[in-house]
Amino acid sequence: MKKFFSIFAALFLVLGILAACGNEEKTEGTPKDTSKEPAQEEPEGKVTIQFWHSLGGVNGEYLDAMIKRFNESQDKVEVVGTFQGTYDETSTKLQQAISANTAPDIAMIERAYVQMFAEAEVLEDLKPYFKDSDVKESDFVKGLMGHSTFNKKLVSLPLNRSTPILHVNKTMLDEAGLEVPKTWDELKEVANKLVVKEGNEVKRYGLTMPYDTWYPIAMISQSKGKFFNDKKTSVDFVKNGIGKDVFQYLKDMQNTGALFYPPQTDSGNIVNQMFSSGKVAMMFQSTGSIGGIAQQATFDYETAFLPKNDVYATPTGGGNVAMLASSEHKKAAWQFMNFMMSDPQGLQQFIVESGYLPFTKKMAESKPIQDLWAKEPNRKTAYEQLEYATDTNKDTAWPEVMHEFFAAIEAIMYDNADIDKSLDTFTKETERILGQ
Amino acid sequence: MSRGKLWEKLRPYVMIGPAMIGIGLFVIYPLFYLIYLSLFKFNLMNRNMSKFVGLDNYIQILGRQDFYKSLTNTVVYTAGVVILTLALSLLIAVWLSKRTRVNAIVQAGIFTPHIISIVSVSLIWLWMMEPSLGFLNYILKGLGLPTSQWLQSSKSAMMSIIIVSVWQAIGYYTLILVAALQGVSPTIYEAAALDNASKVKVFRKITLPLISPQLFFILIIMTIGSFKVFDTVKIMTGGGPNNATNTLVYYIYSYRTTNIGYAAAAGVVLMIIIGILTIIYFRLMAKKVHYQ
Structure with a gap:
């Protein structure tokens, strides 16, 4: 009897709470006023x-x-x-x-x-x-x-x-008698020539970029690829081999020491520091970091368009x-x-x-911006690059797909996982998410 | 039934009422709500758009590689932390169990990490484990030993996290075990000494059984606690590289913005696992615990 009563009391309590919360939900659940009338009565005062x-x-x-x-x-x-x-x-x-x-x-x-x-x-x-x-x-x-x-x-x-952009340590390139790269082939060559090694240890890298989906996506569109296909049912860049090219290109550079791929935590600050302190000659990074680098850099600092493969292209952010x-x-x-x-x-x-x-x-x-560009031409590059801006990863499910894309990037860049296999897994997961 | 008797019956429930309301509101209701959420493709911002999907989230969880990866990681982490912490704190506790001034100081020193926030601890270790500039590799190089990539390689990342957790936990559990050791009645040791029992034998036959309630307590608390590891992972690796340190709770966390229903389902799975673990522990181990 006692036991029965206690169970009953507990149940009653739980049900009561659930019911109360349930009611609340219903009132919350009604769609909010989404009237398109901008004119509204404003209350008096501030x-x-x-x-x-x-x-x-x-x-x-x-x-x-x-x-x-x-x-x-x-x-x-x-x-x-x-x-x-x-x-x-x-x-x-x-x-x-x-x-x-x-x-x-x-x-x-x-x-x-x-x-x-x-x-x-x-x-x-x-x-x-x-x-x-x-x-x-x-x-x-x-x-x-x-x-x-x-x-x-x-x-x-x-x-x-902002957009990603190529940040260049011009002093370092000049010392080696190299030009700022405009294409992927030039980028690879220049980056490899700038590597300094002591034994097996790389003392200076050619190129770096933060751990982010932004840069692989930029490279996909530079190869005339798109992230999602037009029907938004799958990814576009895997089956046509563009994804493989992009990651193979990065892996080749990573293997010779030309590319430094940073650890995932705090990668943005790590690459900025390496670039400012002359440990790497070139960097893909947001325009948002121009100000900070310009303050710290003791060398001749320039920005340029991201190099093209087939075409110039950049995502925005x-x-x-x-x-x-x-x-x-x-x-x-x-x-x-x-x-x-x-x-x-x-x-x-x-x-x-x-x-x-x-x-x-x-x-x-406007005059303030024109004056600024005259003084700091580095800042103008990104605006000019906007001519080639294209975002192909637009979808309501992007945040979820991004999660999967990161997994593929990590497997390939950190663990030398097979590129085809990783991209296949990624495609499969993306199709599942998009199919929901 | 007279009024007095009715009150007699009701009183206990009235007494625990306030506590039960708290538990109901903050434990039981969220628990049921979690299960409810796990059956939906839930749209947090616009509930009308939520879709009932039944057990789909669970089917998806059980079919996904990365879930098993994070489950395995969690088991490895838990086993590593529990075994290492138990062994080390027992060793240190035996060493510190004599009440001397030096021991008190050493014990305070070992206990210090416990009072430091795990966030600070993680950040400092993160710094020390940096492969090219970090303190640990500097020492290793100085001693002519091979260096490690620590957190930046998927091979050594889990080990690095375990080291940090063990380092932080040892002091607290040493304290518990020292207290347990000092609680064992000296008369038993005196009797053993009279019988000329060897030190190893005394430890195995007397000390261990008599502190087994505390050992058991530590085992349960640590297993459950380690299963829920989050802060070190969040700060030091973000689950990476390549999911090498992605644990269950972090796995749930990583779906917070994109798929609440899926995260809830993973939460239910975690709850079930911990529930089973606790039951097994209580059933099996309780028999082996020696109470005086």
């Missing part, structure tokens, strides 16, 4: 807009300064910027916040995650807002808008955008900015976004300070 971003360190300070400039420029809207960690961490937090109904009004989203959020219908369509704004959709540089539309909706705009559909102050939020996109004191100033890419033609032609 409106506070929450803005989540992923910029820490110096770039975070530049962004905070921009937010401050906006807050001081008018007295209706107060923007509160919050640093939420890396791109991945911000995405995870944003997912949870949306689920718990505590999402911010505006958020920076790494461009590859945009599709995932857009698919869940939590991002506001920005098209209607352009009507009475200082920017037009056509003002934006095409190469950077690849991740901005989803199902004909404009769900995000560029914020801090960095963060976009999106408005959450759940925001209660959309008009005020847009006021801030409009400021960022069009005001010379907005992102334009931030870009001059940080070194990210200008993303509207007006910005690129």
Whole structure:
């Protein structure tokens, strides 16, 4: 009897809790107000807009300064910027916040995650807002808008955008009487000639790049390959042999000591340090690191286009900015976004300070940016390279596929796994994910 | 039933009520919710888009190479950490069991790693294990020994993580064992000495059985704890290189953004494994534990 009663009491308790939580879910589950009407009643007084971003360190300070400039420029809207960690961490937090109904009004989203959020219908369509704004959709540089539309909706705009680029220690190349490589063949030759060995130990490498999917993807599109096929049912670059070529090329260079492939943790900082301290002559790395390297390098530092195989090509990266559909102050939020996109004191100033890419033609032609490019031509290279920007890894399932692609990269680059076999496993997993 | 009697019956439940509500809210509810999640292709942001997939997530888990890889890694890690820590802390405990001032100082020293955050510990070891500039390879080179790639090769990465975990754990378990050794009544040793028993025999026949409850406790706590290893992996290797150090919990974690349902299913599998382990331990080992 006693036992029965205790079991009953426990069950009752659990069921009660479950039922309570179940009810809650249902109310949460109803789709939020996704009306496309930007005109909304604004409450009296000052409106506070929450803005989540992923910029820490110096770039975070530049962004905070921009937010401050906006807050001081008018007295209706107060923007509160919050640093939420890396791109991945911000995405995870944003997912949870949306689920718990505590999402911010505006958020920076790494461009590859945009599709995932857009698919869940939590991002506001920005098209209607352009009507009475200082920017037009056509003002934006095409190469950077690849991740901005989803199902004909404009769900995000560029914020801090970058591309990979070739960083060159010109002093080292000059000493060896070598030219900056323009093709894969030249790159291989130059990188191998710059290797310095002591016994079996490599003292100086020719080329390096961070551990990331970005660089193999760049090389795939340089070989006229695409990441996903057009129907988005499988990957494109494996069956036509392009994947094998790319990784074989990297492996050949790695085996002769021409390529240093860094360990996965903290790889970006490791390669930057090696490059700045003259341990490697060339590096594939984001435009975002130009500022830092220029400060540290004691040698003649240049940037160039990523070398071409069949064609010049580069993927894009960095963060976009999106408005959450759940925001209660959309008009005020847009006021801030409009400021960022069009005001010379907005992102334009931030870009001059940080070194990210200008993303509207007006910005690129503005005097501060032109002056900067005249002074530091290194920063212009990336903007010019945008002509060849192409993103072929766009899909809502990309974050999940990325996981599998990393596994293949690790197997090949760290463990000398058979390239064909690794790419086959990768293709199989990708097809499974895309088939869901 | 009189009112007094009813209250008599109800009182215990009222008393444990607050605790039970806490447990229900933070343990039992999440547990059921985890199982519920594992049956869906779950869309965290828009629940209407979640799709019920039944046992698909489980079928996928059991069919995937990388899951077995991380399971094997976890078992290797657990076996390595538990055996090494137990052996080393027992050895040190026997050495430190005499109450002298030097021993107290040494014991405090060995215990220190335990009070340092595992994050700091991992970061410092990460630094020391750097192959070309790190302290460990510098020492090895100086002694004319072959150097290791430590965390950067899939062959030695797991070993490196185990070393760090053991180094951090030894002090705490030594402390428990020293206390256990000092708790053994000296009269038993005196009796053994009168019988001219050898040191090895005393250790095997008297010391070990008498501290077996503590050994058993350490074994369970460590096995379960090691199965849930996360922080060292997250900080030192990120599961790599090439999944060489990807353990179960890290495996679950790596799906947090992309596939909550799959991660939940993996969580349920982990829970089942730990449950089975605990039951086996209690059933089999309890018989061999010697209580005074």
